[in-house]
Amino acid sequence: MPIMTFAEALRNALYIEMKKDPKVILLGEDIGVLGNVFGVTKGFLDEFGCKRVRSTPISEAAITGAAIGAAMLGMHPVAEIMYVDFTTMAMDQIINQAAKMRYMSAGKVKVPMVLRTQGGAGSGEAAQHCQSLESLFIHVPGLKVVMPSNPYDAKGLLLSAIRDENPVIFIEHKLLYPIKGEVPEEEYTIPLGKAEIKKEGNDLTIVATSYMLQKVLNTLPVLDNEGIYPEVIDPRTLSPLDTETIFQSIQKTHHLLVVQESSAPASFAAELLAVVSENLFDYLDAPPRRLCGLSVPIPYNKKLEDASIPNEKDIINIIKDIL
Amino acid sequence: MEEVDIKVLFDIYKKMNLIRKFEQKAIQLYWEGINRGALHTYIGEEAVAVGVCSALRKGDYISSTHRGHGHCLAMNGDPNLMLAELLGKENGYCRGRGGSMHIADLDLGILGANGIVGGGIPMAVGAAMALDYQEKSNVVACFFGDGATSTGAFHEALNLASIWNLPILFICENNFYAISTCVTNAIAIQDLANRAKAYGMTSQIVDGNDAIQVYQETKKARDIAISGNGPVFLECKTYRTEGHWVADPQIYRDRKEVEEWRKKCPIEALKNKILQKDVSKKKLLESIEKEVEQIILQAEKFAKESPEPNPKDVQKFVLV
Numbered sequence: 001m002p003i004m005t006f007a008e009a010l011r012n013a014l015y016i017e018m019k020k021d022p023k024v025i026l027l028g029e030d031i032g033v034l035g036n037v038f039g040v041t042k043g044f045l046d047e048f049g050c051k052r053v054r055s056t057p058i059s060e061a062a063i064t065g066a067a068i069g070a071a072m073l074g075m076h077p078v079a080e081i082m083y084v085d086f087t088t089m090a091m092d093q094i095i096n097q098a099a100k101m102r103y104m105s106a107g108k109v110k111v112p113m114v115l116r117t118q119g120g121a122g123s124g125e126a127a128q129h130c131q132s133l134e135s136l137f138i139h140v141p142g143l144k145v146v147m148p149s150n151p152y153d154a155k156g157l158l159l160s161a162i163r164d165e166n167p168v169i170f171i172e173h174k175l176l177y178p179i180k181g182e183v184p185e186e187e188y189t190i191p192l193g194k195a196e197i198k199k200e201g202n203d204l205t206i207v208a209t210s211y212m213l214q215k216v217l218n219t220l221p222v223l224d225n226e227g228i229y230p231e232v233i234d235p236r237t238l239s240p241l242d243t244e245t246i247f248q249s250i251q252k253t254h255h256l257l258v259v260q261e262s263s264a265p266a267s268f269a270a271e272l273l274a275v276v277s278e279n280l281f282d283y284l285d286a287p288p289r290r291l292c293g294l295s296v297p298i299p300y301n302k303k304l305e306d307a308s309i310p311n312e313k314d315i316i317n318i319i320k321d322i323l
Numbered sequence: 324m325e326e327v328d329i330k331v332l333f334d335i336y337k338k339m340n341l342i343r344k345f346e347q348k349a350i351q352l353y354w355e356g357i358n359r360g361a362l363h364t365y366i367g368e369e370a371v372a373v374g375v376c377s378a379l380r381k382g383d384y385i386s387s388t389h390r391g392h393g394h395c396l397a398m399n400g401d402p403n404l405m406l407a408e409l410l411g412k413e414n415g416y417c418r419g420r421g422g423s424m425h426i427a428d429l430d431l432g433i434l435g436a437n438g439i440v441g442g443g444i445p446m447a448v449g450a451a452m453a454l455d456y457q458e459k460s461n462v463v464a465c466f467f468g469d470g471a472t473s474t475g476a477f478h479e480a481l482n483l484a485s486i487w488n489l490p491i492l493f494i495c496e497n498n499f500y501a502i503s504t505c506v507t508n509a510i511a512i513q514d515l516a517n518r519a520k521a522y523g524m525t526s527q528i529v530d531g532n533d534a535i536q537v538y539q540e541t542k543k544a545r546d547i548a549i550s551g552n553g554p555v556f557l558e559c560k561t562y563r564t565e566g567h568w569v570a571d572p573q574i575y576r577d578r579k580e581v582e583e584w585r586k587k588c589p590i591e592a593l594k595n596k597i598l599q600k601d602v603s604k605k606k607l608l609e610s611i612e613k614e615v616e617q618i619i620l621q622a623e624k625f626a627k628e629s630p631e632p633n634p635k636d637v638q639k640f641v642l643v
Contacts, residue, residue, distance in 0.1 A: 108417075
């Protein structure tokens with residue numbers, strides 16, 4: 001099976017869908033000649049032309065709004081916001097417009113669009129380029145929120161997102177782009193709203209998102225040596241969330257740890273802990289726990305940045321604490 | 324200027340009357356406590372919506388505003404479904420989920436009203452982008468008020484439409500007030516058409532209380548837009564003779580100013596123009612007015628008799 005980076009897998013998915021479906025168009029900053037900052041759309045402008053690959057000025061609200069309007073007329077736009085931090089410039093279009101069109105029109109208007117964006121810390125770009133803002137979007141009814149953790153999922157989830165009839169926020173962690181993995185050349189889809197058990201185990205359930213899933217996987221050899229066997233779940237889609245898979249796992253392990261890079265207050269982890277506490281209180285042998293980024297703007301200095309987000313050591317320590 | 328076909332004029336006259344009577348009915352029902360929420364009426368501005376929409380062709384689209392009833396009726400929106408929506412009924416356009424500010428009907432080319440000032444403008448650009456890509460000879464008419472021209476979304480969207488030469492008409496309804504804020508206190512230039520110049524866009528100032536002029540200028544603008552010569556911006560100077568919302572105390576403006584504009588009523592102006600040409604049409608115009616009254620009475624009956632939505636269905640339509 002071919003080996004692709006996360007970025008190549010995304011490019012491959014976009015390419016397949018652009019070839020297959022003329023309704024798919026791309027728009028965003030620097031996606032043309034440059035092929036986006038991470039090379040995800042490299043070569044697309046030449047191959048598909050400037051009416052399908054719309055490189056835009058720095059206008060996040062207009063990029064998002066244009067995608068919504070085109071989607072309402074039957075197109076399947078994939079809009080790109082270069083950094084998730086910049087989605088704040090487009091929040092009216094995302095929250096008040098895209099998310100609510102279908103409901104407000106009682107189902108008559110559909111907005112089948114994907115908003116691809118890139119987030120997370122680790123690049124030394126500091127507080128306005130390294131945030132994890134997924135929880136803002138899972139709070140809003142009418143949006144789907146997807147966070148892939150590896151190249152294989154990135155391709156299958158992106159193809160599903162483009163074919164979905166709802167607005168989908170697709171968040172790619174910047175440190176994942178160079179990560180390699182096996183990715184089939186042919187098309188395949190991974191359903192939105194379906195979690196994956198990455199490793200089976202009986203001792204505790206770990207739900208980890210995006211790049212944190214990679215960090216959790218890194219701890220497995222150490223845990224294995226110590227005789228600790230966690231069940232690791234990648235939710236893949238944060239909204240709607242596959243609580244069924246997570247609940248089944250907790251009923252087996254009786255322990256829960258959620259690991260996310262975002263800060264804790266009113267976050268994905270906060271919500272998952274609440275839902276689990278409400279529904280599985282009697283199954284839990286210990287309080288459900290979460291390991292999150294600190295509530296601090298992501299700092300520039302490497303040591304400070306590292307201190308602000310969970311690492312493998314933190315993961316191992318909290319697991320031992322829980323058990 | 325080319326003569327406007329008399330049948331078109333009668334149709335314009337009918338729709339302007341329909342809007343006026345619809346809004347008056349909505350106000351009456353509001354004070355009776357039957358409808359709720361915000362009610363932004365289009366009274367005084369009828370010539371803009373009807374003038375513009377009468378110049379559109381099949382397959383064209385509009386995007387509307389929080390003051391959207393006029394645009395919807397001008398695009399042949401169904402008064403029964405609209406009034407039912409205002410009353411929050413299951414038979415309304417949005418089955419009671421949207422209300423006054425969110426009526427959409429894609430079959431009629433209505434992309435939707437919008438509760439966010441300026442929020443609909445980027446979406447209208449996206450619709451024009453789709454029409455362009457699909458190589459259709461159609462345009463989008465994007466309505467917004469003077470207040471929206473100070474939002475970031477407006478400026479981003481105009482620039483995008485212009486660099487891509489999209490088939491879109493930006494229809495600025497300058498009614499001089501954003502709620503209580505007069506344009507003279509809010510905008511550093513007198514003519515909002517000049518804002519389009521910053522984006523290299525053709526623009527025109529239009530008497531927004533003259534339906535014939537609005538109609539003719541829109542026809543010209545549409546021809547420019549579909550020929551690939553980029554967007555066109557029309558600033559229609561008009562006035563809302565009612566409050567921003569139905570219970571607006573209007574302490575921010577002089578009653579004399581309102582009375583002066585009432586004298587420039589766009590419906591009376593059109594009626595006088597038609598009668599100046601042919602006084603024998605008086606009876607026909609009166610019969611149109613009576614017909615409109617009947618339509619509104621029927622809409623009221625339909626709306627009042629429509630069922631309420633079932634609270635069990637409250638989470639329906641969130642996702643496909």
